Amino acid sequence: MRISRGTAYGVVAAVVVAVVIALLPLTLSDYHLSTGATVGVFFVAILSLNIVTGYTGQISLGQGAFMAIGGYTTAILTHNHGWNDIATLPVAALVGFAAGVIVGLPALRLHGVYLALITFAVALAVPQIAKNYSNFTGGTEGLALPTHSGLWLYRTAWIVAGIVFVLSWLLLRGRAGRAFRAVRDSEVAAASSGVALPIYKTLAFGISAAIAGVAGSVYVLVNNFVNPDVFGLTLSLYILIGAVVGGLGSLWGVIVGAAFVELLPLGLTTAHVSSSQSVPVIFGAVVIAVMALIPLGAADLLRRILHFGSKTKESVQSSLGTEAR
Amino acid sequence: MTAISLFQRTTWRPSSSWIVPLAILGGVVFLVIGSLRSSLFAQQTVSGLANGGVYASLAVALVLIYRATEVINFAQGAIATFTTYIAWQLIDWGLTYWLAFACTLGIAFAGGFALELVAIRPVERRGNVLTVVIASIGLLILVEGAIGWIWGNQVKFMPAPFPARIYHLGGVAFSLQDLGTIAISIASVFVLWLFFQFTKIGLAMRAAAVRPAAARLVGIRVSWMLSLGWGLAAMLGAVAGMLAAASPSVLLQPSMMDGILIYAFAAAVVGGLESPAGAVIGALAIGVLLNLLGSYVSWVTPQLLLPAAFVLMLAVLLVKPSGLFGRTRVRRV
Amino acid sequence: MSVDLIGCMGSLLALRDVDARYGQVQALRRLSLTVDEGEIVAILGANGAGKTTTLRAISHTVTRTGTLEFAGRSLGRRGPESTARLGIAHVPEGRGTFAELTVGENLRLGAYARRGSLRDDFRRVFTYFPWLEKRSSQQAGTLSGGEQQMLALARAVMQRPKLLLLDEPSLGLAPLVISEVFRIVRELNQREGTAVLLVEQNARISLATASRAYVLEVGSVAYEGTSDDLASRDAIRTSYLGY
Numbered sequence: 026m027r028i029s030r031g032t033a034y035g036v037v038a039a040v041v042v043a044v045v046i047a048l049l050p051l052t053l054s055d056y057h058l059s060t061g062a063t064v065g066v067f068f069v070a071i072l073s074l075n076i077v078t079g080y081t082g083q084i085s086l087g088q089g090a091f092m093a094i095g096g097y098t099t100a101i102l103t104h105n106h107g108w109n110d111i112a113t114l115p116v117a118a119l120v121g122f123a124a125g126v127i128v129g130l131p132a133l134r135l136h137g138v139y140l141a142l143i144t145f146a147v148a149l150a151v152p153q154i155a156k157n158y159s160n161f162t163g164g165t166e167g168l169a170l171p172t173h174s175g176l177w178l179y180r181t182a183w184i185v186a187g188i189v190f191v192l193s194w195l196l197l198r199g200r201a202g203r204a205f206r207a208v209r210d211s212e213v214a215a216a217s218s219g220v221a222l223p224i225y226k227t228l229a230f231g232i233s234a235a236i237a238g239v240a241g242s243v244y245v246l247v248n249n250f251v252n253p254d255v256f257g258l259t260l261s262l263y264i265l266i267g268a269v270v271g272g273l274g275s276l277w278g279v280i281v282g283a284a285f286v287e288l289l290p291l292g293l294t295t296a297h298v299s300s301s302q303s304v305p306v307i308f309g310a311v312v313i314a315v316m317a318l319i320p321l322g323a324a325d326l327l328r329r330i331l332h333f334g335s336k337t338k339e340s341v342q343s344s345l346g347t348e349a350r
Numbered sequence: 351m352t353a354i355s356l357f358q359r360t361t362w363r364p365s366s367s368w369i370v371p372l373a374i375l376g377g378v379v380f381l382v383i384g385s386l387r388s389s390l391f392a393q394q395t396v397s398g399l400a401n402g403g404v405y406a407s408l409a410v411a412l413v414l415i416y417r418a419t420e421v422i423n424f425a426q427g428a429i430a431t432f433t434t435y436i437a438w439q440l441i442d443w444g445l446t447y448w449l450a451f452a453c454t455l456g457i458a459f460a461g462g463f464a465l466e467l468v469a470i471r472p473v474e475r476r477g478n479v480l481t482v483v484i485a486s487i488g489l490l491i492l493v494e495g496a497i498g499w500i501w502g503n504q505v506k507f508m509p510a511p512f513p514a515r516i517y518h519l520g521g522v523a524f525s526l527q528d529l530g531t532i533a534i535s536i537a538s539v540f541v542l543w544l545f546f547q548f549t550k551i552g553l554a555m556r557a558a559a560v561r562p563a564a565a566r567l568v569g570i571r572v573s574w575m576l577s578l579g580w581g582l583a584a585m586l587g588a589v590a591g592m593l594a595a596a597s598p599s600v601l602l603q604p605s606m607m608d609g610i611l612i613y614a615f616a617a618a619v620v621g622g623l624e625s626p627a628g629a630v631i632g633a634l635a636i637g638v639l640l641n642l643l644g645s646y647v648s649w650v651t652p653q654l655l656l657p658a659a660f661v662l663m664l665a666v667l668l669v670k671p672s673g674l675f676g677r678t679r680v681r682r683v
Numbered sequence: 684m685s686v687d688l689i690g691c692m693g694s695l696l697a698l699r700d701v702d703a704r705y706g707q708v709q710a711l712r713r714l715s716l717t718v719d720e721g722e723i724v725a726i727l728g729a730n731g732a733g734k735t736t737t738l739r740a741i742s743h744t745v746t747r748t749g750t751l752e753f754a755g756r757s758l759g760r761r762g763p764e765s766t767a768r769l770g771i772a773h774v775p776e777g778r779g780t781f782a783e784l785t786v787g788e789n790l791r792l793g794a795y796a797r798r799g800s801l802r803d804d805f806r807r808v809f810t811y812f813p814w815l816e817k818r819s820s821q822q823a824g825t826l827s828g829g830e831q832q833m834l835a836l837a838r839a840v841m842q843r844p845k846l847l848l849l850d851e852p853s854l855g856l857a858p859l860v861i862s863e864v865f866r867i868v869r870e871l872n873q874r875e876g877t878a879v880l881l882v883e884q885n886a887r888i889s890l891a892t893a894s895r896a897y898v899l900e901v902g903s904v905a906y907e908g909t910s911d912d913l914a915s916r917d918a919i920r921t922s923y924l925g926y
Contacts, residue, residue: 131664131668134667134668134671135667135671136671138416138420138422138623139619139623139667139671139672139673141422142422142615142616142619142663143619143660143663143664143667145615146612146615146616146656146659146660146663147660149612149656149660150656150657150659150660151657153653153654153655153656153657154653154654154657156653157651157653157654258608262424262487262490262491265484265487266484266487266488269480269481269484270484273480302495302498302499303495303499304495305491305492305494305495305498306492306495306496306499308488308491308492308495309488309489309490309491309492309493309495310488310492311488312484312485312487312488312491312492313469313473313485313488313489313492316473316477316481316482316484316485316488317472317473317475317476317477317485320473320476320477320478320481321481550791550795553784553788553791553792554792554795556783556784556788557781557784557788557792560781560782560783560784561779561781561782561783563744563763563775563779564775564779564780564781565781565792566744566762566763566764566767567742567744567763567767567772567773567775567779568767568792568793568795568796568838568842569764569765569767569768569795569796569842570764570792570795571764572764
């Protein structure tokens, strides 16, 4: 397998990042470790969004719904049926996959902003359904889960993140990944070249939902609690912000995006910049500023700095219709 | 040249379908017959229309901006809430309700105009549609945070514009509040329509929205038209917000319009995102349908209303993927 | 051979050493040309020679550098809106009609930058295009190609321009319609004194309509001269003009 210079740099960078993440617990308190675990959760969630939107070009804002499905799977299995938490993760992935395929099928008929808004509506509808069928889901009071130390959560989250990252990387390098990118760049061309559109588009949804489901499971474990509000409007919006700030169509931007949405608001609060009431104001302003200054996200900035001059990145942006002017 | 672009402009073709108007006519007939036969039905229809009126104002605001820029303004609801708080503040300082209403409209216009200049234009300059959408989400967070910062998070009491009077007509009780809400929301959308159809600036805005490049060639300053559009959208949002806050079931708090925004999205999508008329029809339909569902179908609890709206959206989109009045896109492989 | 006509007094439009780019691709290189008041000038050349880009450079719908002067004023960094308000009407490739709006609205938009009553303008337009009057409320997108071209021209007339930039007016039109379009262009020029800068693939009809022409090659002027001159020189006709 020929390894390009870009890939070699990428692998080295990945190893460096992995080592940093592995060593961080030595310097952080238990509370900060659970924050670190949340960053891991967002990492996985944003990655899932990237697969269906950044790589396959189908705008899905419904990751919150799949996270909810995965999270509730874990919660119900551990709380009501006494399962071991880690064992529920693969189940959550499977359930998520099924849900993703179910969503992906009608999505075949929709495009662009209509798809975006429908998936957004799904993300908001699912928590409401959870609220409604409370005997099953614990309703608004929610379900409690066994607690774990910050370190356990951190390790679990990042090991999961690592596994998901490697699997995604392999997937995207392979045949499925090429098919996804073909679908994103031109559905017409892809279909004419024999790419079975419905299969790959639905597959993208399924995989992305499976990953989001796992993210939801870990999220629920980190909070050791689940209720519908955990997976509300804010979550879906933050995942989207994280994905774009990080840079769509790039696996690297994901970590920047995850850190941005979780750590910045937290950092603003703890730094006592001003009253806690002003944190959302500042965060919102920063998001706008970031969009004005780095429209294509951190990954694009990194690319330009390092001059990888990757044509593929440009074509990503242009095929999403998201190139900068 | 790509087939999947995030928000692709469709090629124009004249609409030829008679199915949609027929379906709407059928719906209206159904509502009228039902209202004549059952007073509960009539009451729920009217209050559903009132809810729909609120959604309609916000939905038209969304369509206004979308038509011109292909951007879904996620902050539209929050801006509406902010302007409603301004109205509350003016009333708190002693203005009469309608005077505060009028002032708020003016302030909303200026505010929307300024927001476009300060927050959106810098992003639009170098970014693309998705970037601006994220900026609007940032704006949403900012504005809701600003409301909490300035006025606090406790619920405020917004006086009602209409005295709590009930009219009786053929055994049915209609509240003045509901009737007034319907009247005001329809009136504001109508006035806006007049503006777009019969004024020079309105025509220029329409031209800038559909063909910005051609509009520049006749001397239209397209970017100012955009700012104007945001100003008008903010005004409509203010109407929606003030009408919503007047309703007894809605509380004036920073997250007041969050749920309503979703219904407005649904209405705009159902109507076809580029059609203000479609948004109004979609909004009224959603308002009425959800109300009737809630009253007549026992297992539809208040929490299931939002999922119900989603099912409605999906049903419409599966049949007409670009909404009832949206432009159909043909993609052959 | 390019005769330096710059410095000649009273040119309505003067381009001097104009460069234009699409991203990294250079489309115009040090292009210079002039148009005098009341003239009809044609720009000819093969595909990709930069004809359309020249018009875009004038209306500033493409990135450009160099000196551009119109009616004694520099076009400088003015955007397309401002250029239009100076009195330059650009009818682009694809006509630039507002398909979603009605014929009447399209016409009214032509006069957007002007103040005052439009009644006289409408009357003038309807003398050139009598059939437009009946179709005022028809949606512009439902007109045929030839009709849309006429509408685009009519809209430009409403602008009361000093200079009309016409990009490939004959594109996709039947021969009868083409001659009608060009007849109207000549009439406009004679009756209103509007200068016209015309980009056309169809060299024959361009040389019949224009008094002067520039032949572009790879973004610069390769030849220029009067129409008679260019039409009579076989070498130029066959290699550049295709007939």
